[in-house]
Amino acid sequence: MREYEYHAPESFESLVNLASGDGAEVRFLAGGTDLIPRISAEKNQIPYEKKLPMRIIYLGTLGLDKVTEEGERVTIGACCTLSSLLENEIVKTKMPALRDALSEMAGVSIRNTATIGGNIMNASPAADSVPPLLVLDAVCALRSASGERRVSLAEYFTGPGKTVAKPDEVLVSITVKPGPGGSSFKKLGRRKAETLSVVNAAVYLELRDGFCQSARVAVGSAAPTVVRCVDVEQALVGKKIDEGVVREASLLVTKAISPIDDIRSSAWYRARVAPIMVARAVLTAAGRKRG
Amino acid sequence: MSVMSRILKFYLNGNLVHVAAGEADTLLDVLRDGLGLTSPKCGCNHGDCGACTVILNGYSAKSCTILALTAEGKNVWTVDGLANGDKLHPVQRAFHEYGAPQCGYCTPGMVMAAVAFLNHYPSPTESEVKEALSGNLCRCGGYKKYVQAVMAAARGEFGPLPEGSVENV
Numbered sequence: 001m002r003e004y005e006y007h008a009p010e011s012f013e014s015l016v017n018l019a020s021g022d023g024a025e026v027r028f029l030a031g032g033t034d035l036i037p038r039i040s041a042e043k044n045q046i047p048y049e050k051k052l053p054m055r056i057i058y059l060g061t062l063g064l065d066k067v068t069e070e071g072e073r074v075t076i077g078a079c080c081t082l083s084s085l086l087e088n089e090i091v092k093t094k095m096p097a098l099r100d101a102l103s104e105m106a107g108v109s110i111r112n113t114a115t116i117g118g119n120i121m122n123a124s125p126a127a128d129s130v131p132p133l134l135v136l137d138a139v140c141a142l143r144s145a146s147g148e149r150r151v152s153l154a155e156y157f158t159g160p161g162k163t164v165a166k167p168d169e170v171l172v173s174i175t176v177k178p179g180p181g182g183s184s185f186k187k188l189g190r191r192k193a194e195t196l197s198v199v200n201a202a203v204y205l206e207l208r209d210g211f212c213q214s215a216r217v218a219v220g221s222a223a224p225t226v227v228r229c230v231d232v233e234q235a236l237v238g239k240k241i242d243e244g245v246v247r248e249a250s251l252l253v254t255k256a257i258s259p260i261d262d263i264r265s266s267a268w269y270r271a272r273v274a275p276i277m278v279a280r281a282v283l284t285a286a287g288r289k290r291g
Numbered sequence: 292m293s294v295m296s297r298i299l300k301f302y303l304n305g306n307l308v309h310v311a312a313g314e315a316d317t318l319l320d321v322l323r324d325g326l327g328l329t330s331p332k333c334g335c336n337h338g339d340c341g342a343c344t345v346i347l348n349g350y351s352a353k354s355c356t357i358l359a360l361t362a363e364g365k366n367v368w369t370v371d372g373l374a375n376g377d378k379l380h381p382v383q384r385a386f387h388e389y390g391a392p393q394c395g396y397c398t399p400g401m402v403m404a405a406v407a408f409l410n411h412y413p414s415p416t417e418s419e420v421k422e423a424l425s426g427n428l429c430r431c432g433g434y435k436k437y438v439q440a441v442m443a444a445a446r447g448e449f450g451p452l453p454e455g456s457v458e459n460v
Binding site: 003004005006008029031032033036037039040041043054056058060083106107108109110112113192193194 | 352422
């Protein structure tokens with residue numbers, strides 16, 4: 001059992017003062033769909049464990065819920081709900097992989113509450129928004145008392161539930177450069193809604209006359225973090241994209257992943273379905289080529 | 292359960308309420324234990340089952356995943372606020388007439404998910420309805436009739452859906 005304190009700062013100045021912690025464990029609250037059930041479970045745990053007080057700092061009053069476009073860059077506020085992004089015209093038209101992922105995340109009511117920043121900060125290897133953002137070369141902006149720093153999403157995760165963000169740093173936005181290519185996302189879950197991925201994959205492809213100019217492939221839920229699959233990418237670049245090439249290239253995904261057995265699936269199964277999800281994502285992305 | 296508690300003010304079914312809320316209480320805790328409103332059910336307390344679904348600022352939300360204090364000043368609707376006097380909401384009537392509820396445990400959440408959905412998408416397809424209700428589990432397995440009932444309500448079989456802003460259901 002521990003004490004909880006709740007704060008809803010309306011400016012970053014007041015947030016910064018709270019974020020130092022003062023001997024409490026600081027947790028930033030966005031949508032809460034992961035954090036709040038965790039707190040509820042902790043409260044009902046027997047035997048009670050003596051823990052540091054928890055300071056819950058709500059980010060919903062800071063105006064981090066906007067999507068802005070500047071030149072080729074699109075900046076997504078960390079507190080945008082999944083539903084608001086799913087209906088956003090920029091996301092719909094320029095980031096089909098992210099749109100696909102959002103439409104398959106949880107169910108409507110959770111998507112109305114959950115935020116994209118929360119999905120990233122939760123740092124689950126199975127986070128569905130991460131592979132699309134990774135192939136779209138997303139950059140995260142972290143803010144704290146010492147200012148703002150930007151970290152590429154590719155270097156953001158250090159393990160399951162772990163990121164490079166320090167305890168007093170808030171993820172404020174994610175910036176993406178959608179690029180001229182096509183993108184897609186495929187998820188294999190145990191059922192259609194309200195499920196975590198067994199394996200998921202996102203692909204970004206640039207084609208010219210059917211030949212692959214550049215490719216980015218990411219796979220989730222098959223390693224301690226979402227991983228880029230460089231071998232698959234290299235096997236695609238320069239080739240004419242057809243089913244045979246894609247099937248062969250997608251098998252190389254096993255070089256990048258290190259799946260485990262858990263409650264959702266076995267390592268054996270994950271290693272076998274990962275190439276299939278990658279192949280499907282590549283073919284869909286190829287069909288969506290722009291220009 | 293937390294040691295400190297504060298006074299939370301929000302609009303419940305259109306009326307301003309003041310209620311004591313612990314700093315780590317969920318909106319579901321406050322509705323059930325603080326206000327004695329037992330229509331939202333605590334099925335899984337984990338955001339999976341949908342039995343605690345309410346309408347928060349016009350959108351369906353699972354109240355067990357909402358920290359109560361973040362609802363300050365917001366509009367919360369539960370199934371208790373839907374009927375107009377003794378006249379049931381078309382979705383409630385549809386559920387009743389189609390015999391959709393069996394044990395009834397998931398029904399309040401199912402009603403709220405359906406009402407919020409129809410407020411945003413008044414003429415849905417069947418697959419859209421299925422998606423809208425996909426976060427609400429029914430262990431009696433009554434999904435088919437729930438979907439049929441929502442489609443019937445959308446067609447206007449039980450009268451027009453109430454006018455007014457989404458905020459006010």
